[in-house]
Amino acid sequence: MQRSARPYLDSLLAIQQDIGWELEEIQDWNCCGATEYISVSRLPAYALNGRNLALAAQQANGVNTVLAGCSACYLNLAKTDRYMQKDGRLNAQVNEALAAGGLHYDPGTVKIRHLLDVIVHKVGLEAVKRKVVRPLTGLRVAPYYGCMVVRPDPENRFGSPEYPTILDELMKALGAEVVDFPVKTHCCGGHMTQISAPVAYELIRRLLYAADQYQADIMVTLCPMCQLNLDAYQDDANKHFRTNYTMPIVYFTQLMGLAFGHDPAELGLGREFVNTAPALAKIGVEVPEEPAAARPRTRRDDPSLPMPQPLLKK
Amino acid sequence: MNDQAEPKERIGVYVCHCGSNIAATVDVADVAVWAKERLGDEGVVITHDYKFMCSSLGQELIERDIKEEGLTRVVVAACSPHLHEKTFRTACARAGLNPYLCELVSIREQVSWVHSDRQAATEKAKAVVAGGVERVIHNEPLEPLHIPIHPATLVVGGGIAGIQAALELADSGHQVYLVEREPSIGGHMAQFDKTFPTMDCAACILTPKMVDAGGHPHIDLFTWSEVVRVDGFVGNFTVTIRQKPRYIDTDLCTGCGICWEKCPKRVIDDVYEAGLGYRKAVYTPFAQAVPKYPVIDPENCTYFINGKCRACEKFCPTDAIKFDQEEEFITVQVGNIILATGFDLFDARRVPQYGYGRLANVFTSLEFERLCNAAGPTNGQIVMRDGVTKPELVAVIHCVGSRDRNYNNYCSVICCMSSLKFAHLVKERTGARVYNFYIDMRTAFKDYDEFYQRVLEEGTIFVRGRVAEVTDAARLPSEDGKLIVQVEDTLAGRQRRIPVDMVILSAGLEPRHDAKAVAHQFGISCSANGWFIERHPKLDPVATMTEGIFIAGTVQGPKDIPASVSQGAAAAARVLGRINKGEIELEPVRATIDARHCSGCRICNGLCPFNAIIFHEDAMVSEINHALCQGCGTCVAACPAGAISGSSFSNEQIMSQIEGLLLFDRPVRSRHFSAV
Amino acid sequence: MNDQFEPVIIGFTCNWCSYRAADLAGTARIKYPPNIRLIRLMCSGRMDPTFVLKALAEGADGVMITGCHPGECHYLDQNYKALRRVLLLRRTIGQMGIEPGRVKLVWASAAEGVRLAQEIGHFVEEIRDMGPLNWPGRLAAAHVNGHGRDDRLMPADMMLEEVPA
Incomplete structure (x- = not known):
């Protein structure tokens, strides 16, 4: 979240006071393994997540909820916890791996929930409504959940896995006009942009096409991967199919921030590849030019030591 | 009961093989031999194992033994008493033994069918037989009610x-x-419009x-x-x-229909017309309704809402409208x-990915029935939700809410056939191309499969696969404005997207x-x-x-x-x-209070759910009315004086059965706890 | 069989629900451990607590009482009376030094053959973990020792004179 999804973090930090939260980052967290690791080798994948859970449990001061902003992280953590609870052997194996790092995790110790789920169910739509000072009236929003967060959903937190509605409700609470987005749980392409770009472009195109058909002004996401794919690769997809979509993609926290009256710059708006200004102008928000200082650091700023290239035999 | 005393009863034990149903898991011969040896002290004089005890030969075996060996009690170890208790009791009665002196214990449903270890099953069967023997000793000759x-x-x-x-x-x-x-x-x-096949x-x-x-x-x-x-x-x-209250005097009403003609209030009929048509606030659901008298629906009637109107009353030629009628x-x-009391149709809204309730041209089977019914809202025209356009491409989706772990596991039986009927009707009336999406075709019963063949020949396209989604989200301009059925064609082994104008969901049946x-x-x-x-x-x-x-x-x-x-x-x-016949015979399972032991504490009185226990103030004792008693036995268990006995399930019977069931595990029987 | 402790359990079933569930489990060939032996009553309300004590005293390691789900009693509400009795009984046997967990109440409708089989499986494992009750053995030991004033056995000894039937 520090880098590619900076606006997600910024906007979340901006609104956390409004909803009465204090968030604590898990110290020394590691990658959840995303979708790839689990399909390569299961045990290390679960162990990776087990480590995060163990760290979270260690760090929990009376709090027992791990909040995931990213759908894949949420799914992987939740899956690991659930499978460890169900499968004693897996539990033992993961803990054996964790023991090498002096860690231990009892499944079920922490609750893993997605940010959106907690905002809607714990904070509550009524509380959100009360905080709205700049309703998003007139903004047509396409709510996009992505495929990872809603299934499997054994505790039924998002409504139906095939047709979730909680993001729709949240956006309505902010005053936005929500389109009945039929592809709301379809895949954004995930890491296919790196593996087989045309496949990803097609998946991205389908989403953009549907959003365009429904005359949405803006598409709202709840996962950094989805945001990245739809935003950063929109141009590539356009080139690939000779289309010219300009569908701005933002995080739901950014729209919450706007509705709560925060400054767009504070919410990280203006960093997108696809310009959000025309859409947000509809609700009277001026999106700042991307501040130069906040541009992502280029490789040259990278503090790591330069590595000599190995000499290869001919 | 008592080891020292001579057994009072002469008991026959019959162990059934039930073909291989019991004999495959239980060593029936061993059970029979064991029963004679081990339970001889209890009065078991004869034991037999037999292939099918319920056969006439098996029954005759019991009858013969009763007559020739003078049996006074019979235990049959076979299937559940819910199945054959009556058979064996009748056999006993034929031989002159009171039928209630026969006990059927289950070694099939409760032993051979649920266990696989032969040794353990045989041991359990012995225990069950011993329980039956100990119990039957205390059975009393009874008369059915x-x-x-x-x-x-x-x-x-x-x-x-x-x-x-x-x-x-x-x-x-x-x-x-x-x-x-x-x-x-x-x-x-x-x-319905038409009935298949x-x-x-x-x-x-x-x-x-x-x-x-x-x-x-x-x-x-x-x-x-x-x-x-x-x-x-x-x-x-x-x-x-x-x-x-109908708010109609049925003695006066002639069913002429002027009231619903004149009623100004139009209401969507979501019962009979499945939400596809209108009725009035005073209505009969359909023209051929029986009885012919209408009802006034007070929730929608203008008079009941704001006290004005009464148009129906004014126009009724026989003054049959009675707004003051009460239930x-x-x-x-x-x-x-x-x-x-029938069924409810599965609510297709519960499958959100099929879009019913969101996408206008997705219909349920019941809606479609109304749509093609000549007396329905469109006079039998098959049109899309706009009421005008005839569909050119129609999809029928089978198993909506059926054969699906998320909703109902069972098959709703009728949907395959009604889906075929829909395909036929659409073809016949609109000439549209029809797709049927099915998991398996189930066209059992007379003339049903022939109907399937006929619909096949008519050119309906059958796609085998459960539909993933019905969506209006086009991926290509050619799909714009259509409903797209996304399905895995499991015969072709590929994903298909089929654009159609109208989708009919063959919703399942629910209680x-x-x-x-x-x-x-x-x-x-x-x-x-x-x-x-x-x-x-x-x-x-x-x-x-x-x-x-x-x-x-x-x-x-x-x-x-x-x-x-x-x-x-x-x-x-x-x-x-x-x-x-004028009467039926019921099991004589009833409770009786022995007035000599009743202390009049009245604990039992409040326990009876049927108010069958009456208390005699003068004698200070309670008495049970056998006409009301249903024999649950709660009072028997509660009586602190032990004054209430329950026929067929007496304390002695159950206590002895417990002893019998545990006999096998206690080679040396302790007499410390012998039943009183 | 191996050395594993095989408990003996007496099950009281209701004629209208759990006995039929047991029949259903049989018809469907659902397997469960052979450690349980069932007795049919007309209703769980017929279950006299002395039946349970009797079963434990005669050598059973556990007793399972089954009845219709609350609100579904064939005799309107007699299963609630069974519930009351079981709760009291568990306290009573606890005071006698017997684990209250040896007596269990399970609701099973006539349709729940699978569930009943599962519950039986669970209960057998629970009792297996508790080990043998061996109440008759304990009593016999107490008698051999003369006065046998083992505190744990005292209430049980008193039972000897008082158990009504």
């Missing part, structure tokens, strides 16, 4: 099954009370029966009514029916009850939303899926575990019209048998 049967019958539910049952009974000259919740009888069948018109074959039932001298019809209370037991139920409670006496409450009211039980449980799934499909309560039609499980009609008739036949 004779309960007179009231000749009238209550039929609940005026669908085709209920109508059939009512007509069969009434035609044989017996009084029937037919109760229907809606303003007219007819049920779901009245909503013959394609005869549903109304044409149903309405004569409705008219017969409506005008029958032996049928009292209560429409717009519900059963609110059921008291009593088989032979003599007292049923209270709530007649909701009535009618009490009837009946001997038997037939429940034919009525209030089936559980109804079951509770009538003292019967529902299966895990919510259908009413029959006494035996194969051999007694219309009776229930509760004497005097019968079931017919879809209330017992999904089925088509012929099966519902058969069940209606079958239930009627069962009831007729009872009525003609």
Whole structure:
């Protein structure tokens, strides 16, 4: 979240006071393994997540909820916890791996929930409504959940896995006009942009096409991967199919921030590849030019030591 | 009981092989030998194992032993007493032994079928036999209870099954009370257009029966009514029916229809027209309604809402409108009850990915029935939701809500055939191209598969695969404005996207939303899926575990019209048998208070749910009214003085059975705890 | 069989629900451990607490009482009375030094053959974990020792004179 999804973090930090939260980052967290690791080798994948859970449990001061902003992280953590609870052997194996790092995790110790789920169910739509000072009236929003967060959903937190509605409700609470987005749980392409770009472009195109058909002004996401794919690769997809979509993609926290009256710059708006200004102008928000200082650091700023290239035999 | 004393009884033990059903898992011969050796002290004089005890030869074996060996008690180890208890008791009775001195213990349902370890199963079978032997010693000769049967019958539910049952009974000259919740009888069948596979018109074959039932001298019809209370037991139920106010004086009303012509209030009819058409606030659900009298729906009537209007009253030529009518409670006496309360259609909204309720041109099967019904809202025109456009491409999706772990696991039986019917009707009336998306085709029963062949030949396209999604999200401009059916074609082995104009969801059948409450009211039980449980799934499909309560039609499980009609008739036949005999015999399971031991503490009085225990103030003792007692035995267990005994389930019987069951584990029997 | 402790359990079933569930489990060939032996009563309300004490005293390691789900009793509400008795009984046997967990109440409708089989499986494992009750053995030991005033056994000893049937 520090880098590619900076606006997600910024906007979340901006609104956390409004909803009465204090968030604590898990110290020394590691990658959840995303979708790839689990399909390569299961045990290390679960162990990776087990480590995060163990760290979270260690760090929990009376709090027992791990909040995931990213759908894949949420799914992987939740899956690991659930499978460890169900499968004693897996539990033992993961803990054996964790023991090498002096860690231990009892499944079920922490609750893993997605940010959106907690905002809607714990904070509550009524509380959100009360905080709205700049309703998003007139903004047509396409709510996009992505495929990872809603299934499997054994505790039924998002409504139906095939047709979730909680993001729709949240956006309505902010005053936005929500389109009945039929592809709301379809895949954004995930890491296919790196593996087989045309496949990803097609998946991205389908989403953009549907959003365009429904005359949405803006598409709202709840996962950094989805945001990245739809935003950063929109141009590539356009080139690939000779289309010219300009569908701005933002995080739901950014729209919450706007509705709560925060400054767009504070919410990280203006960093997108696809310009959000025309859409947000509809609700009277001026999106700042991307501040130069906040541009992502280029490789040259990278503090790591330069590595000599190995000499290869001919 | 006592080791030292000579056994009082001469007991025969018969162990059944049940072919290989028992013998494959239990060493039956060993059980028989063991019983004679180990239980000889208890009075077991003869043991046999036999291939099929329930066969006439098996029964004769028992009869012969009773006569020749002078048996005074019989234990049969075979199947569940719910199956063959009566068989063996009757055999004993034929040989002159009181039938209640015979005990059937289950070593099939409770041993051989549920265990696989032969040694453990054999040991358990021995224990079960020992339990039976110890128990039977304390059995007492009893006489069955004779309960007179009231000749009238209550039929609940005026669908085709209920109508059939009512007509069969009434035609044989017996009084029937037919109760229907809606303003007219007819049920779901009245909503249909055609019936598969013959394609005869549903109304044409149903309405004569409705008219017969409506005008029958032996049928009292209560429409717009519900059963609110059921008291009593088989032979003599007292049923209270709530007649909701029609606000129409049926003595005056001629059914002329002026009232609904003049009524200014149009209401969407979401019952009969499945939400696809309108009715008035005063209405009969359809033209051929029986009875012909309309009802005023107070929730929508302008007069009931704001006190003005009364148009119907002004125009009624016979002054039949009575706004001050109140609900009535009618009490009837009946001997038997037939429940034919039918089904609810699965709510297709629960499958959000099929878009019903969101996408205009997704229809449910019931909506489509109304759409193609000549008396329906479109006069039988198959059109899209705009009311004009004829569809050119139509998809029929099978198994909506059925055969799906997320909703109902079971197959709803009728949907394959009704989907074929829809395909045929669409083809016939619009010439559209029709796709049927199915998991498996189920066209069992007479002439059904021939109909499938016919629809195949008509050119309907069948795609095997469960539909993933119905969406209006086009991926390509060619899909714009269409509904796209996304499906895995499992025969072609590929994903397909098929654009269509109209989608028909063949929704499954579900138990009525209030089936559980109804079951509770009538003292019967529902299966895990919510259908009413029959006494035996194969051999007694219309009776229930509760004497005097019968079931017919879809209330017992999904089925088509012929099966519902058969069940209606079958239930009627069962009831007729009872009525003609005039009485039934019931198990003499009743509690009795020994007045000499009763201390008059009255603990039992409050425990009886049937108020069968009366307290005599003068003698300070309680007494049980056997006509009311149902034999649950709660009072027997509660009496601190041990003054209450329960026939068939006495303390001695159960205590001894416990001893017997545990005999095998205690080679040296301790006498410290011998039953008193 | 191996050395594993095989408990003996007596099950009281209701004629209308759990006995039929047991029949259903049989018809469906659902397997469960052979450690349980069933007795049919007309209703769980017929279950006299002395039946349970009797079973334990005769050598059973556990007793399972099954009845219709609350609200579904064939005799309207007698299963609630069974519930009351079981709760009291568990306290009573606890005072006698017997684990209250040896007596268990399970609701099973006539349709729940699978569930009943599962519950039996669970209960057998629970009792297996508790080990043998061996109440008759304990009593015999107490008698051999003369006065046998083992505190744990005292209430049980008193039972000897008082158990009504």
